[in-house]
Amino acid sequence: MAASIIDVARRAGVSTATVSRALRGLPNVSEATRERVLRAAEELSYTISPHASSLASGRTGTVGVVLPFVNRWFYSQVVAGIDSVLRANDLDILLYNLGDERVHERFFARMPLRRRVDALIVLNLPLSAAEREALVSMEVPIAVLGTRIPGCWHVSIDNAEGTSTAVRHLINLGHRRIGMITGAPVDPRGFTTPIVRQHTYRTVLAQAGIPYDPDLEAPGHLGIKEGASAMSRLLSLPDPPTAVFAESDQMAFGALRMLSRVGLRVPEDVSVIGFDDHETAELLDLTTIAQPVAHQGELLARQILDALSGASEEPSRVVVPTELIVRGTTGAAPVARPRYQTVSLPRPGPEPDQHSRTLAR
Amino acid sequence: MAASIIDVARRAGVSTATVSRALRGLPNVSEATRERVLRAAEELSYTISPHASSLASGRTGTVGVVLPFVNRWFYSQVVAGIDSVLRANDLDILLYNLGDERVHERFFARMPLRRRVDALIVLNLPLSAAEREALVSMEVPIAVLGTRIPGCWHVSIDNAEGTSTAVRHLINLGHRRIGMITGAPVDPRGFTTPIVRQHTYRTVLAQAGIPYDPDLEAPGHLGIKEGASAMSRLLSLPDPPTAVFAESDQMAFGALRMLSRVGLRVPEDVSVIGFDDHETAELLDLTTIAQPVAHQGELLARQILDALSGASEEPSRVVVPTELIVRGTTGAAPVARPRYQTVSLPRPGPEPDQHSRTLAR
DNA sequence: ACGGATGATGTAAGCGTGTACATGCACGGC
DNA sequence: GCCGTGCATGTACACGCTTACATCATCCGT
Structure with missing residues (x-):
């Protein structure tokens, strides 16, 4: 049987009230007494009963x-x-x-x-x-x-700020077809975070004069596998995106895997940006929005x-x-934008047509 | 103030003892009474005080x-x-x-x-x-x-079994220079797991007639970064390993990253096997020893x-x-073993000499 | 019709603390 | 020398529940 406060009191030759006071460092206990109590408690390897203490004091710790x-x-x-x-x-x-x-x-x-x-x-x-x-x-x-x-x-x-930073980063790289892999889209109880991010994604695109296309929003349920299948859905569009914003790094990982499976290069063919700065993001060289978790x-x-x-x-x-961490998965849009029109593409890589064919399959 | 058992008892017109019994589903309470007690508790939105309960019963739940x-x-x-x-x-x-x-x-x-x-x-x-x-x-x-x-x-x-499966897998693929990235090697309190695995690694190598080389054991402290630097230490050896057993997937991830940084191909130049079957292992196509976590x-x-x-x-x-999950990071040893000696290598890739030079740099 | 099971319920004693209040003591000012 | 002050300590109740035990009603067999 574990020792109780009574045992300690007896051993120290004081009352239980004094033991209680001494043990919790309350004032109005003489040094000598406190010393004796502490020693007695030590010798009995006394541990206070949290339940009794909580019951009496109302605090649970x-x-x-x-x-x-x-x-x-x-x-x-x-x-x-x-x-x-x-x-x-x-x-x-x-x-x-x-x-x-x-x-x-x-x-x-x-x-x-x-x-x-x-x-x-x-x-x-x-x-x-x-x-x-x-x-x-x-x-x-x-x-x-x-x-x-x-x-x-x-x-x-600030989810709105993080999201708009991500989407603007892609826009600044010349992307116009920008997909979003969203999380938990139909939870009836409503995670608010995905809603805010999705809304911001649409707003930023609109501000940039990019037309809204609901097909570019693919639900990914926050998992790696789901991110991968969301990516494959985006890739199967008639006009697939050249950049994707995944609202979690895990989904971005899935997207990256899907891209490498179908032989598309990142970021030459498709840019990917995540959200979180998951510990694996650096490993996979994923551009992302870091949050201090x-x-x-x-x-x-x-x-x-x-x-x-x-x-x-x-x-x-x-x-x-939040903070934009630029790594290796985002780059200039592959389609010729005004400022690139007169520049020849440096690498062979798949042509846009060929590209679309691959995806449409 | 939250309702207590007394309030419930009063409302149900019974004693506190009966309330206690009724609420906990004990026998010897008439259905009618139990019903009344439950309703009273419901109406008062009564929650039992766990501390009082624990104090009285000795059980904490x-x-x-x-x-x-x-x-x-x-x-x-x-x-x-x-x-x-x-x-x-x-x-x-x-x-x-x-x-x-x-x-x-x-x-x-x-x-x-x-x-x-x-x-x-x-x-x-x-x-x-x-x-x-x-x-x-x-x-x-x-x-x-x-x-x-x-x-x-x-x-x-069974750490010994898992480890020997991993190491034998590498040996069966023809590897003779097999490194190990170990975890928490010098913890004075001693995690026993790393000790068993390291011991088994040595034993299996010995059984295969492979001489022991302490330089092939690099501590990785179970982290991604530490795994990467352990890999770089192995790569800087005069005669670097052609295969590496990392005793956690996370360290294997770090090793993979380091290999891709220095331009070595996996598994053509170096094979890597991990341990755990971390959720990211499938993503990175890592061969590993799976354990049901x-x-x-x-x-x-x-x-x-x-x-x-x-x-x-x-x-x-x-x-x-545990179970060996063979994925894409393990393959035949690059150095010519007897059964390969007369076979020409199918791909161009770096020659063994060139390879060693890269590493020694 | 009566004693003894059996089952439903009440009574009250803890469980081990915290703490308001009472007590006792030493000290200092008048 | 007396009384008020302040500090150290003790007393005793409350905290909200569980449970051994007592009580009481009911029902059954003979």
Whole structure:
């Protein structure tokens, strides 16, 4: 049987109240007494019972982290960021992986985190209004990544800015047929991120005077394989794109693989730009929009610390910058644009016609 | 203020004991009463206080998961596997990321999980004898991945078998100069996995009559970049390897990148085999030894369930099989072996001499 | 018709802390 | 020498639940 506070009190020759005070570093305990208590606790290898402590004090020392997919690179990276700062402040992490829809529903039906955590961190989870309401009703500070919930702390990247940077990069390289591989397009609960990015993609094209073509938007569901098949769909268009913006690096990887399968060169025939700066992006020399992933986790955790310490009453909102990382998968458009018209193409490579034929097959 | 069991009892017109029984589905509660209690709880949107419950019952409904790196693919995948089965049994996950050495030490100094979890899952964490002892002294079931702790449940792959399969694959392709990119070679606490793999690598080579050359073992620290620099070290040897076994796919990725940087073809000039079957391996067409990662997490969780239910008293040990996945990064050795001596090489490619010169530079 | 099962429910004692309040003590100013 | 102050410590209740035990009604067999 593990030692309780009573054992420590007895051994130190004081009351349990004094033990409690001494152990938590409260004032009004003489140095000699504190010393004795600490020694007694040490000798009994006493560990406080978190449940009793929580029950009595109302504080749990635990933060719930709710997310859709622990096993995806992005989320695991964010969790690592969260962990690093919460751990340093002796807060534990209770992990809730709500990717499965039934698990998701069950979570909101039973609210297992109510009374169990001091604060909540919600990562990029599509939530209905009722679900948002349910979270807020827990009456603990909430920090949200991506989505926005009124009254909650907030961290996100500027998706519109990142997207327009990506699309403009392609336009500046002379591309006019620019495809987009989108993520999670028909989720009824609505990830807001894909919506914003898709909207921005259309807006930027329109601003550049490029006509809108719905066929150039292919859903990729954020996975490598799905990215590949989205790419193949784009390639099978009568007039396939010369550049593709994939809204996640993973989908861009799939696209790259598909391109190499069908024998198209990157970036000579098709340019590809991703989003995230996944650890593998550098490996594959993928041009991408970098976002500081682990850092966002740290920021969320810091917000929680602020909220718990009461340092700042008003929930803050942080928008972290994205950055265009130009690597080897984006280049000048292959079709002759005005400034290239008089220049002969330096390499043999497939002709545009031949190119189209390959794709149309 | 959230409703307590007393409120529910009052509303249902019964005692708190009956509420407790009804809510947990215990027998000896009439259907009518149970119905009334459930409705009352529903109407008050009552959530049980886990702390009070734990304090009273001694059960926490929580499993601690201790691991070195949440943000690495392998571990996040295992966590997802664990989560899927624990979640289905209403067990929560308390995550402890002990990658940082100071965090690790602090964890074992304070044992914050004592009294806080019903069971423990330890993923592949290097532990001193004292630390193992400390975990066991928590007196809860422990399931361990990779390492072995006496008296604990155990899941692992057969590292010796996987490694020898990989190395034999290279030998069968005619390779005699076979390098190995190793992980975490000098960790004083000792990850056992790299040790077993390195040992097996040497043994298999010896069995094939290939002389031992310590220069062919390059530490890669399990990262992509480190894998790349390990590869460059191997390439700078006077007599560089024609094949490389990287004991993780990530290091293999780095190796591939380095090879393509220096202009060597894979597998014509150098063969590469990895370990894990990382999601990106298929993308890069990497030959590798596949291990069922998420499945191992599920197995660990199942062992915990068995232990908690008292189904099987004796801790079990499960060894899951690995599988050689042959893809495009391994091929016949470029140097002329007896059976190739009279055959002319089909492609132009760099001559062996030229090859060596490139590398020695 | 009556004793004893059997099943439904209530009573109350913990579980191990935190903390408001009471207590006791030393000290200093008048 | 007395009283108020401030600090160190003890007392005891609350936190919200589980559960052993007591109680009570019901029902069955003889």
